Amino acid sequence: MKQTLKISDIIAVGFMLFAFFLGAGNIIFPPLAGQLAGENLIPAMTGFLLTAVGLPLITIVAIAVAGGSWDHLTKDLPKRAAMTIAVLIFIIIGPAFAAPRTGLVAYEMAIKPFFADAAQLHLTIFSILFFVVAMSFAWSQGKLIDVIGKVLTPVLFIGLIILAAAVFIDPQGEMIAAQGEYLTHPLQKGFLEGYNTMDTFASLMFGGLIVDALRKKGVQDQSATAKYLISAALVAAAGLAFVYVSLFYLGATSAAVAVGADNGGAILSMYVQSLFGPYGQIVLSVIVLLACLTTAIGIISACSDYFSSITPIAYKAWVVIIGVACATVANVGLSQLISLSVPVLFALYPVAIALVALTFIRKKLPNPKVAYRVVILVSLMFALIDAAKVAGVDVSALSMLPLFEVGMGWLMPTVAAMVCMLFIGKSEQVELAEETA
Structure with a gap:
């Protein structure tokens, strides 16, 4: 071949x-x-x-x-x-x-x-x-x-x-x-x-x-x-x-x-x-x-x-x-679908970016499985806030988040989570669980 x-x-x-x-x-x-x-x-x-x-x-x-x-x-x-x-x-x-x-x-x-x-x-x-x-x-x-x-x-x-x-x-x-x-x-x-x-x-x-x-x-x-x-x-x-x-x-x-x-x-x-x-x-x-x-x-x-x-x-x-x-x-119904799609896109796009970023630092992560779960979850949670804002939900109580006004309130928490995951290693319990799995 x-x-x-x-x-x-x-x-x-x-x-x-x-x-x-x-x-x-x-x-x-x-x-x-x-x-x-x-x-x-x-x-x-x-x-x-x-x-x-x-x-x-x-x-x-x-x-x-x-x-x-x-x-x-x-x-x-x-x-x-x-x-x-x-x-x-x-x-x-x-x-x-x-x-x-x-x-x-x-x-x-x-x-x-x-x-x-x-x-x-x-x-x-x-x-x-x-x-x-x-x-x-x-x-x-x-x-x-x-x-x-x-x-x-x-x-x-x-x-x-x-x-x-x-x-x-x-x-x-x-x-x-x-x-x-x-x-x-x-x-x-x-x-x-x-x-x-x-x-x-x-x-x-x-x-x-x-x-x-x-x-x-x-x-x-x-x-x-x-x-x-x-x-x-x-x-x-x-x-x-x-x-x-x-x-x-x-x-x-x-x-x-x-x-x-x-x-x-x-x-x-x-x-x-x-x-x-x-x-x-x-x-x-x-x-x-x-x-x-x-x-x-x-x-x-x-x-x-x-x-x-x-x-x-x-x-x-x-x-x-x-x-x-x-x-x-x-x-x-394309106009209705567009209005429904935009909040979903705002919720998922940060997750995609976080996933790409994790790929490049994966070898430096002491515990990739935990890191991926934590970072993706954090990116999704904060992206949902941006998505809610786009959908017309009042989330002004969270306006103190950096970049909240421009629809990128997810960015700094996701970066912070990623940095933290660089220093969190495998516990003995996790290693043991993986060995017995």
């Missing part, structure tokens, strides 16, 4: 991971941040890149260090706890929220503008076709690198390069003064906005999927798998950074052509039409459709892969189940 890949295969794996990450949300979010940052573009963009690119990259590296799978990453947690966290992440990022959103946003930005009188029937027909196509690509796991990394992503990347080149060669306006929090602390604001992309969850999903793809290419050795996984993550991170930098600059120079726009999608649409004239919508439609489609394929495949591993239902059956669920949710 071969343990080496050609450079073209490594780049294809990286492109596949990049395409899985780059959904419509990643494309339409930076322009608004760039517009609000204005002349403070550099510090705001730096903060954003730290969390929107840095955290997902670190998470992929953690998966590689841990052994290439969710089970390896959570081996020091009780199995039920690890499975519960995983199921919640896969449901929220999968059929309950992110995957259906890809179909909805693809319709809103790429298809709806071509209809003078768009109706619900158009969305229904499009969402069915969109997810049928996504399911057909996800159907054959072993060919994901070839169809995504070598076909769809290069086309997507060419579209993004054309857009980026046009933005830097012919900016449509001057940068204006920064607004709101971008005026007073742009680095911190950019950092927090990047955190909201939630791509650390995506890393936990896609890391295992990339490992499976590598194995189907003949790479079985753990060290070789880790090396190629990290290489793919670096390619994906470089691609994401390129997209974010160009879209931030687009937003920062958009004030003149996007007057009154209150969201990134509107800014992007107005800017592209200003750049390319009547053909602008076609360029934007191609980019958004491919970005949404590749992300939907990645999510459906990753969810199907995980759920088939914990149930007797086969991978291809899960592809159909999740695809149908996504097409259904894309048509009904």
